[in-house]
Each structure stands twice: as C-alpha cells, then as structure tokens.
Amino acid sequence: MIEKIIQENINKSFLIAYSGGLDSTVLLYKLLKIKKKKNIQIRAIHINHNLNPLSIKWTKHCQKICIINQIPLIIKNIQIKNIISNIEEKLRIQRYNIFYKNLLHNEILLTGHHVNDQCETFILSLKRGSGPTGLSCMSVKTSLGRKTIIRPFLNVTKKELELWAKKNQLTWIEDISNFQINYDRNFIRTKIIPVFEQRWPYFINNCLRTIKICQKETKLLNYFLRKKIFYFIKFNDCLNIQKFKNMKEDMCTALIRYWLSFKKIKIPSYKSIQYIYKQMVFSRQDANPKIILKNYEIRRYQSSLYFVKTQPNIQNKLLFWHNPKKTLKLPNYLGYLKLSLYGGNQLPAPKNNELINIRFQYEGKILILGRDQKRQIKKIWQEKKIPPWLRNQIPLLFYNNLFIAAIGVFVINLDITDRNYWTVSWESHLELSHDNIFNFY
Structure with a gap:
C-alpha cells in the first residue's frame, strides 16, 4: 500500500505523524526503505501531549531516531489545563490543527492508523448513534482543509505491524496510558474488542468489511447528492430551501449535510442536522433563526441558509x-x-x-x-x-x-x-x- 501511495504521489513530500509508538515507527522505517530506492522527501512531526511523566523521554527517543536516520523532526507541545471531560477529542482537535499548520504546500500527512484503530472508531461511532457516514470511519485518503492526509495501514492489523517491527529489530515506545480504561478508546481496546475476538475470531475483519460497505454506500449517496445539490446552491454559496417544505425530510437533511460537507468543518451529528432542518425550514417566514456550530453559525435569510463565521459584536464600537x-x-x-x-x-x-x-x-x-x-x-x-x-x-x-x-x-x-x-x-x-x-x- 505504501509503495502504491508513493508512486501515485511521486512529486509530493511526506510529513509523518511520529509518536514513537509501534504504528508510526513502522511507518517511518517503511518510508526509509522506499527512500533508498526513490528520491522522496520525508519529514516527521512529534507532538508531546504532556500528560505522562515519561513524555519528555519519548520526545528524546523520537529525536534520536530521526537524527540517526537524518530525518528533519518538528517537535510541538500541547498544554491542556482544567479539562475534565472529553479530553481525547480535545487532544485530537489540537493535534490535527498542529498538523495542518506545519504541513508545507506540496506535502502530504501520513499517519499510522491501522485496522484495529478502525474497529475502535467504528464502535465509538455506534456508541454515538452515528449513521452510515459516521460508521464509514476513516478513509485511506481524505482532505485536511486544503491539504491531504493518507493512512496507508488501514488494511493492516496491529499484529502484522508488530511482526514486521520485530523482524526488522525496531524499537518503539510502549505508552502504558493506553491501558487506562477511563478513556473510551482504551476501554474499547482493552475490555471490549478482546472479548469479541475471543467469542468471534473474525470480528475485526467483519468490522472492517462493514466499514467498507458503509463507505461504499456513503460514496454512492454522495454521487447522487452531488448532482442534486447544485439545483439548490446559489451563486454566493448559500443553500436555497424555498422548496424544502414540499420535499421529503430525508432528502432535505441529506442535502443540508452534503452542503455542510463543503465547508471544511467536522460534519455535525445526525441530531444537529435534524435540529437545523426543523428550526430553519419550518420557522416563521419573518424569523431570524440562528444555530451555532463552534466558531460558525448557520443563519436563514430570504429562504436560504448561510454558513457564516461568528464575529465579535462591534455594534457599539x-x-x-x-x-x-x-x-x-x-x-x-x-x-x-x-x-x-x-x-x-x-x-x-x-x-x-x-x-x-x-x-x-x-x-x-x-x-x-x-x-x-x-x-x-x-x-x-x-x-x-x-x-x-x-x-x-x-x-x-x-x-x-x-x-x-x-x-x-x-x-x-x-x-x-x-x-x-x-x-x-x-x-x-x-x-x-x-x-x-x-x-x-
């Protein structure tokens, strides 16, 4: 898979998300093997979350590996204070914003996500009540704003990566915090998936198959929505909802979701899309409804929906x-x-x-x-x-x-x-x- 990705992006450079763990270590060394045959540019980025007393030691390990292999390394720190809930999500947000800011113009971000990560994400999506789009989980290649992220190991299991690492005598970091089950992903990894695998040995492979089916269904749905959406999008990128009251709810919510997919944001949940539909389409004609999505707002004006960045109030300035x-x-x-x-x-x-x-x-x-x-x-x-x-x-x-x-x-x-x-x-x-x-x- 990595060789194919390199071949398809031969004129690109690559930035490796390098934590020092098993998957990112295998990714780094596989790219080094390819670099001996092909003229490719590689950089690495290490993000210290500062949650573990050993995190400085891990950073030094990554520095040492990159110096030995002559790979330029970017080191960034995350400091999250006074956060009680949803720390995993907040750290993920910080990481991806750091990745985006450090990607060069012609550079692709590579991560070491594998099949087991996919399965964990799938179960998390089930917990949230996601539909087919959410259950599609991660794709091998996706957009990161105006940049690209590729996950070459999404068809490879953690066991396969571990066998390759041991065969090539690699050293990597074992993060003991991965066993702290107060984090949802760790709980799924250590308490749920092993039980499922013991009962159903092919559970992870079947999970991957379901993810691929959801991805195909979502791709097919988007194909039809792409043809339909342009009858509703106006010249200034707003969504014309004038005829939505005469259309089926499922079609309307699908169009709203697809319209928001152009906005370079995380797509709102099913519940949020339903709320947007009911508040915007069926509110009074003279109403001025507003729905806030983090730093953005969805507003209705003259039978159209607008997606706008929230601005500080300056009316008294x-x-x-x-x-x-x-x-x-x-x-x-x-x-x-x-x-x-x-x-x-x-x-x-x-x-x-x-x-x-x-x-x-x-x-x-x-x-x-x-x-x-x-x-x-x-x-x-x-x-x-x-x-x-x-x-x-x-x-x-x-x-x-x-x-x-x-x-x-x-x-x-x-x-x-x-x-x-x-x-x-x-x-x-x-x-x-x-x-x-x-x-x-």
Whole structure:
C-alpha cells in the first residue's frame, strides 16, 4: 500500500505523524526503505501531549531516531489545563490543527492508523448513534482543509505491524496510558474488542468489511447528492430551501449535510442536522433563526441558509478617523477605509471642525439619495438585501453626530450646498460565506 501511495504521489513530500509508538515507527522505517530506492522527501512531526511523566523521554527517543536516520523532526507541545471531560477529542482537535499548520504546500500527512484503530472508531461511532457516514470511519485518503492526509495501514492489523517491527529489530515506545480504561478508546481496546475476538475470531475483519460497505454506500449517496445539490446552491454559496417544505425530510437533511460537507468543518451529528432542518425550514417566514456550530453559525435569510463565521459584536464600537490621509483599519478583519482618486463612494467632505468617526449601529428613519421619503434603516437594509448578521459589520460614516453614509451601500440625502466632495474607498474583506480557513474543531 505504501509503495502504491508513493508512486501515485511521486512529486509530493511526506510529513509523518511520529509518536514513537509501534504504528508510526513502522511507518517511518517503511518510508526509509522506499527512500533508498526513490528520491522522496520525508519529514516527521512529534507532538508531546504532556500528560505522562515519561513524555519528555519519548520526545528524546523520537529525536534520536530521526537524527540517526537524518530525518528533519518538528517537535510541538500541547498544554491542556482544567479539562475534565472529553479530553481525547480535545487532544485530537489540537493535534490535527498542529498538523495542518506545519504541513508545507506540496506535502502530504501520513499517519499510522491501522485496522484495529478502525474497529475502535467504528464502535465509538455506534456508541454515538452515528449513521452510515459516521460508521464509514476513516478513509485511506481524505482532505485536511486544503491539504491531504493518507493512512496507508488501514488494511493492516496491529499484529502484522508488530511482526514486521520485530523482524526488522525496531524499537518503539510502549505508552502504558493506553491501558487506562477511563478513556473510551482504551476501554474499547482493552475490555471490549478482546472479548469479541475471543467469542468471534473474525470480528475485526467483519468490522472492517462493514466499514467498507458503509463507505461504499456513503460514496454512492454522495454521487447522487452531488448532482442534486447544485439545483439548490446559489451563486454566493448559500443553500436555497424555498422548496424544502414540499420535499421529503430525508432528502432535505441529506442535502443540508452534503452542503455542510463543503465547508471544511467536522460534519455535525445526525441530531444537529435534524435540529437545523426543523428550526430553519419550518420557522416563521419573518424569523431570524440562528444555530451555532463552534466558531460558525448557520443563519436563514430570504429562504436560504448561510454558513457564516461568528464575529465579535462591534455594534457599539466607535472609531475616530483623525487623519484621513492615512488608511483607517477596521475591526473584525473588515479591511480598510482610505481616500481614493478613482473607485469608491463620492461623499460630502467634512468641514475642518468636524470629527470624522465610524460606527456600526444606527436606529431610526433616514432619507437616502434617490428617495423622497424617510424609511426605517431596517427597511433599507432589507431592500439592499443585506443579511442581518452583516448589517453591524458595515462601516457607517459620521461627521460629529451627522450620519453621512453606509460605505458601499447608500448615502444620506443631506440637501446641502456648502460642502466639497471627496471619494472614500472601502477595501473590504467582508464575505457572505465563511473564510475557508481550515479549523479542525
């Protein structure tokens, strides 16, 4: 399997997730054997979880092996404090975010996950009540944000890896914490699987077969969803749910799940997808429902679902632009305001004694250019099709307390004759959808 992976990715470099344990040690030495025949680039990364008194010794072991074999090694530390529950998941999240940040542009992450790991993951998924997608467990090749992760041992048992390691006289770390059954995975590994194997010797192989069946079923489902989803995704990446009330619930939830699979996040659970469906599709037409997924939100606006990054509340923030000759940096990565000779908004210029300030909230009626009557600003936002979560992200220009413009959206009709004009440009980073930066939460 490793030789095939190398051949298929001959122009790539490889980063090995190297814990020093059996599986990652075999992975490292198998790559070293291939490196003698083929010109491939190998690096390794070791993450110290700082949970075991021997962890520093393990780090030194990995350093020694990499020095002997002339493999560049990255060492990173995780410090998790005051965590009582779900520590395994939190450590996994930290690990994968570290992997992602340290992967080079043309580099593939290789891990030593094997059949036994798959079986443990399968049982954990059963415990959570997962469907076919969750029971598909790990794939040999998957995306890690914009990068790739490959698990070449997913068809190899731990016993086979141990036989190869002993045959080649390798040394590796034995982590005694693997026998602490307060961790779910360790409990499955030491208490459940041995009992199943004793009763049914082919349990692990049958478990692997079920995983492959779930993977094929999920792949087939995604094939049909891929064809259907583009009838519902709009130009700005939102999901049109206008017809969902007339469709079967299973199809709607499948489309929601598939739409979220494009977002480079961990797919929400079955229960969460059901909640999204019921809260978004069947809420009142004038409602503004919001569902939070860690650092992101799913919002509904005008019969569409939007996936947006949660932003800090800045509606009470006040910025003074004391020197308009210099660019003004906006909060929340919204970009900059600057004077422009070409593109931008042509606006009434401030007088010498007026303080130029930027705000992000306004309530009340306004009269904008091109209109003959005042309207509530909420109605103006609706006319301009600005979703509610973006309205407090748009810079509002004031001179003292005089409202001048919502930059890039509308200008206030001031009916003035004693002012000059200037052009203000907003170099905006504002997006309707999320920012595509990977975060393995």
